[in-house]
Amino acid sequence: MGIENIAENINKLKIPQNVTLIAVSKKKPVEFIEEAYNSGHRDFGENYIQDAIPKIIKLKHLKDIKWYFIGHLQSNKVKLAAQYFDMIQTIDSKKLANKLNNACGEINKVMPILIEINIAFEQSKEGIKQENLLDLLEHIKSLKNLKLRGLMCIPPYEENPEPYFKEMKILFDKYKIDYNMDILSMGMSGDYNIAIAEGGNMVRIGTAIFGKRV
Numbered sequence: 001m002g003i004e005n006i007a008e009n010i011n012k013l014k015i016p017q018n019v020t021l022i023a024v025s026k027k028k029p030v031e032f033i034e035e036a037y038n039s040g041h042r043d044f045g046e047n048y049i050q051d052a053i054p055k056i057i058k059l060k061h062l063k064d065i066k067w068y069f070i071g072h073l074q075s076n077k078v079k080l081a082a083q084y085f086d087m088i089q090t091i092d093s094k095k096l097a098n099k100l101n102n103a104c105g106e107i108n109k110v111m112p113i114l115i116e117i118n119i120a121f122e123q124s125k126e127g128i129k130q131e132n133l134l135d136l137l138e139h140i141k142s143l144k145n146l147k148l149r150g151l152m153c154i155p156p157y158e159e160n161p162e163p164y165f166k167e168m169k170i171l172f173d174k175y176k177i178d179y180n181m182d183i184l185s186m187g188m189s190g191d192y193n194i195a196i197a198e199g200g201n202m203v204r205i206g207t208a209i210f211g212k213r214v
Ligand SMILES: *Cc1c(COP(=O)(O)O)cnc(C)c1O
Pocket: 024, 026, 047, 070, 071, 154, 187, 188, 189, 190, 204, 205, 206, 207, 208
């Protein structure tokens, strides 16, 4: 699977109209991103700030391209994330929210964000536990340079994701009206159909579009 299959791979996913497809281009060269762009795709996801920025700079002539940060955001990369990305999907603490809010304030930007939920209570995982969500939602309300749009999760790798997607949908429905959320980001190459069936409306797909990563 190479660059010549990218447009076809996107079509084959058959993502419904109401679902946003983020093409996850981490560890893939700009030529792959350009190929997807030229076939009409605009939304791209990256995990590593230092790998993403050179690509974002190279492609900055593509005015309507959108960059979504989906990796773990380190404190010392917050300013760069604020500057180069159009959405940050992995806010999981008040401290990180504050830092990003300040960085966005300095450049007069209002950043769309998602809160990452550690839906399976995994020890090693990023994301907040469900029980702490309300507190973070309330806190973010006071941050003028962040615009909360919704929730995201990465369920455990080796398990059936369906129960976790269901739980995410319940959480999302519980808070979406009070906190004005419209995005539920869940589903990757191996499970996006299940995520969409369970109510996800943003999927993040890498391998099935760009091929395996080395
Ligand atoms: C890498 C990654 C994806 C894409 O995974 P694939 O299995 O290649 O589709 C989606 N979301 C996050 C957070 C990722 O890190």
